[in-house]
Amino acid sequence: MYRRLRNSFIAGLVLLAPLGVTLFVLDFLRSKIGSRVTAMIPANILPPEIRRLPIVDFGLDMAAVVIVVLAITLLGLFSNYFLGKVLIIGTERVIDRVPFVNTVYRTVKQIVETFSKQQKAVFQKVVLTEYPRKGVYVLGFVTSVAKGEVQDKTGAEVINVFVPTTPNPTSGFLLMVPKDEIIELNMTVADGMKLIVSGGAVIPNHTQRPPQIAAEPVTISNPRAADIPPASGDAG
Known part of the structure; x- marks a missing residue:
């Protein structure tokens, strides 16, 4: 009985793992990116009593996440054009001249390229x-x-x-x-x-x-x- 319960618990974890990771990533983006972008919004745009509502604060954070995701997408599109490639190459040359940072950057870049170019x-x-x-x-x-x-x-x-x-x-x-x-x-x-x-x-x-x-x-x-x-x- 104990073994069956243990196996059932592990099977449940396997089923919930993708959902849990997805929720974790969304919450990370909301708290680390969305909240910081929201804090940059001038206070006079929304009345304080409305701004303090939890649903409004959550909505602003998620809107900020969407804006950041769109900005990253536009950066990816921009990198396909000549001017974008020139700027990226120039940025990488600057990073290559910074000790320690260049090692971390090249390592991460190699890993990402290996697993992304299917x-x-x-x-x-x-x-x-x-x-x-x-x-x-x-x-x-x-x-x-x-x-x-x-x-x-x-x-x-x-x-x-x-x-x-x-x-x-x-x-x-x-x-x-x-x-x-x-x-x-x-x-x-x-x-x-x-x-x-x-x-x-x-x-x-x-x-x-x-x-x-x-x-x-x-x-x-x-x-x-x-x-x-x-x-x-x-x-x-």
């Missing part, structure tokens, strides 16, 4: 590999085939596999695994990410997954993966 198919396939010892498996994402010095020194065909941490997939580590030690899965990258973020609680149905399409396909063959049913239309 059209480049950074993660190509979902795979399993034995780590940190034989008989223990980790879920990872193929990013590319190792080239250059790594391939020359190892003398084997090595695959770059990114293994995210749970439940924060923005951090992780890189494994360079021989191709014959990788088991390819049929689940999509999105389903693999859900499995990692949920700590294994959200398990995709492998019998209904379409084949993955990568910008630069990486062919992985492994005799141990023979018991995994191939996705429909999968060539390998």
